[in-house]
Amino acid sequence: MRVTFLGTGSTRDPRRRCAATLVTLPDGTHVLIDTGGGNEVLLSLEAAGADVTRIRAIILTHQHLDHAAGLPFVLFQLAMATVRGQVVGQVDVCAPAPAVAGLRAACETFFPGLQNPWWLADRVRWHGCDPGDYLWRLEARDDGTNVVIPDPAVRAGQEIPDGVVAVIETMAVSHGAPPVPAQSVRIDARHADGPTRRLVVSGDTGPNLNMSRFAAGADLLVHEAVEADALGANPLLVLGSGHATAAIAGMVATVARARRLALHHLNARTGEHPEIVRAEASAHFAGEVLVPNDLDVIDV
Numbered sequence: 001m002r003v004t005f006l007g008t009g010s011t012r013d014p015r016r017r018c019a020a021t022l023v024t025l026p027d028g029t030h031v032l033i034d035t036g037g038g039n040e041v042l043l044s045l046e047a048a049g050a051d052v053t054r055i056r057a058i059i060l061t062h063q064h065l066d067h068a069a070g071l072p073f074v075l076f077q078l079a080m081a082t083v084r085g086q087v088v089g090q091v092d093v094c095a096p097a098p099a100v101a102g103l104r105a106a107c108e109t110f111f112p113g114l115q116n117p118w119w120l121a122d123r124v125r126w127h128g129c130d131p132g133d134y135l136w137r138l139e140a141r142d143d144g145t146n147v148v149i150p151d152p153a154v155r156a157g158q159e160i161p162d163g164v165v166a167v168i169e170t171m172a173v174s175h176g177a178p179p180v181p182a183q184s185v186r187i188d189a190r191h192a193d194g195p196t197r198r199l200v201v202s203g204d205t206g207p208n209l210n211m212s213r214f215a216a217g218a219d220l221l222v223h224e225a226v227e228a229d230a231l232g233a234n235p236l237l238v239l240g241s242g243h244a245t246a247a248i249a250g251m252v253a254t255v256a257r258a259r260r261l262a263l264h265h266l267n268a269r270t271g272e273h274p275e276i277v278r279a280e281a282s283a284h285f286a287g288e289v290l291v292p293n294d295l296d297v298i299d300v
C-alpha cells in the first residue's frame with residue numbers, strides 16, 4: 001500500500017496544497033481521501049502520475065472547503081475520461097451522512113448534468129457514514145468491484161476476507177466550531193509479501209478516545225497537527241475548533257501502538273516549522289514521526 005500526500009496543508013497555509021491523500025492499493029487501484037480545495041488536486045494527481053480512472057473510492061472526511069471543494073474537479077475529470085472513451089468503473093463516494101445531500105447538490109451545481117447518462121451516469125454511488133452507525137465499511141474486491149458491507153460492527157481483527165484486496169472503513173468523529181460531522185478513515189490492505197497493513201487517516205478531529213481504538217496497530221497513522229504548543233498554540237482555541245495539536249497526535253499514536261506517525265494538515269506557522277511539530281509529537285511517541293511535504297510518498 002502506498003500513500004501519496006497530494007496536499008499536506010489546510011485553509012491557513014498558502015504554501016502547501018489543501019488536504020488530499022492518495023492511497024494506492026496493492027492491486028494498483030486508488031482510494032482518494034479528501035480532494036483538496038480546488039483544481040490543485042488535479043495538478044497533484046498528475047504530478048504523482050496517478051490515473052484518475054483507477055480511483056475506485058473517494059472518502060471525504062468532512063465538508064469543509066479545504067477537504068471537499070476539489071470533489072467536482074475530480075468527478076469532472078472522470079466524466080471527461082468517459083467522453084474520451086476510457087473505461088471508468090464504479091466510484092464509491094463516502095462522506096458523513098448529513099453532508100451527502102449538500103455535497104451532491106454542490107457537484108450538480110458546479111457541473112450540471114454530472115450524472116446524466118452521457119457523463120458519469122450511475123458510475124458514482126454516494127454513501128453516508130451515519131454518526132449513529134459508528135462505522136461504515138467498503139470491501140475493495142480483487143475483481144475490481146466494491147461492495148458496501150451492511151453490518152460493519154462484526155469483523156475480527158485485521159483479517160481480510162478471500163477475494164478482497166482491501167477493507168476501507170470510516171468512523172464518525174466530530175470536528176469544527178460550529179461542529180460538523182466528520183469521519184476518520186482506516187484501510188487494511190492485503191499484501192502478497194506479508195501480513196495485512198493498516199493505514200489510518202484521522203481527518204480533522206480533536207482529541208478522541210475512539211481514535212486510539214480505531215487506529216490500533218496502525219502501520220502508519222496520518223494525523224492532523226494544526227498547531228504546536230511551542231509555536232504559541234492556545235489550547236482552548238485549538239481544542240475549541242475541533243483540531244488536534246502535534247502533541248495530541250503523538251499521544252494518540254502511542255495509545256494506538258502505531259508503528260509510524262505522519263503529521264499533516266499544517267497551517268502557515270506549523271508549515272514553516274515542521275521540525276518543531278515533529279519534536280513535539282516525538283515527545284509523546286517513541287516511534288518514527290514524519291512531516292511529509294506535498295507529493296511525498298510513504299510505503300506502508
Ligand SMILES: [Zn+2]
Nearest residue numbers: 010064066204
Ligand atoms: Zn481542514
